[in-house]
Amino acid sequence: MHEITAAVTHEPGTHTVESVTLKDPKPNEVLIDVRATGVCHTDYHAYTSDRTEFPVVLGHEGAGVVDAVGSNVTTVDSGDHVVLWVLPSCGDCQHCQRGQSYLCQARKDTRGRMMDGTRRLSRSDTPVNHFYAQSSFASMAVVPERQVVPVDETLPFEISALLGCGVTTGLGAVTNIAEVESGETVAVFGCGGVGAGAILAASAVSAGEIIAVDLDAETLATMREIGATKTIDASATDPVTAIDDYVGSVDYAFECIGSPPTVTQSIEVIGPGGTAVITGTSDSDPIELDLGLFTSGIDVIGNIVGFTQPHVDIPKYVTMYQNGDLDLDAILTDLYEIDELDDAFEALESGEGIRSVVRFDPGP
Ligand SMILES: [Zn+2]
């Protein structure tokens, strides 16, 4: 048993930083000394939703050091530096066996729980819910081994924390899903963590035109720094018209917000045979499309975590970062302490910054 510090959300939109009990890892689980955690829209969505089961410790983009391992754990050991991957997976189903753990449905059974359906977190003997079997807005976390990816220990924790979900979803959209090649044209709608990841990856493969669309001028300036060849401020200009004027159409559009109007726009800007990669959300909002668009042989693909194989792709991205081919420093816009989580959520809601990370001091 460990007394840890965690941000506990008791009801929609409010949380307190308090002492919580965390039980030891069970078989195939790992105890993590959390050092940094990305702040993601998925956290904010759960934070404000009345469909979330409270109380809960959110956080699903963690990075840290392995403190201890449960029995049967073979891939990491105490002292290893690790990235915590967002999606729980079973390892046994046909999807997991094919290297497509992002399609594993086990995560649906883990809502608020660990893989075995129980909880490790409690507060005054009352169970506290988990989030993506991770709950990394906390000084320590118990996480399934399959979600723990060892990384080079020279990697700063706040950079590691960018690789567990959002940014990797954008990187994978370009490299795994669309497989963009040198010279092909790309438009990215929404330049938060996912969109910035898409622009970084498009730049790394030397895409021909990389068009960034966002509502925030400062964000767009950063996108230019990391490889965008053209930026469009959608608060002032209709992006579909602007892209038409600039290049006619693009080979690939990456919708990185998950909102109906940008989904429609991203499909409208691709040319014949083009591909639109759409970031999924848990919302059930309908989208409106002109059926005629499909007569030009377009492809529309849903983006779930960039079709990432965490143990294959994350080490690859780490090497690219270390070689100077992936400027992750440029998109890490803010660092917060855990008692400043409110400020981090506020910035996220207002669209300020690109990616922020909560840091924890190393324990005694
Ligand atoms: Zn995330």
Ligand SMILES: [Zn+2]
């Ligand atoms: Zn599975």
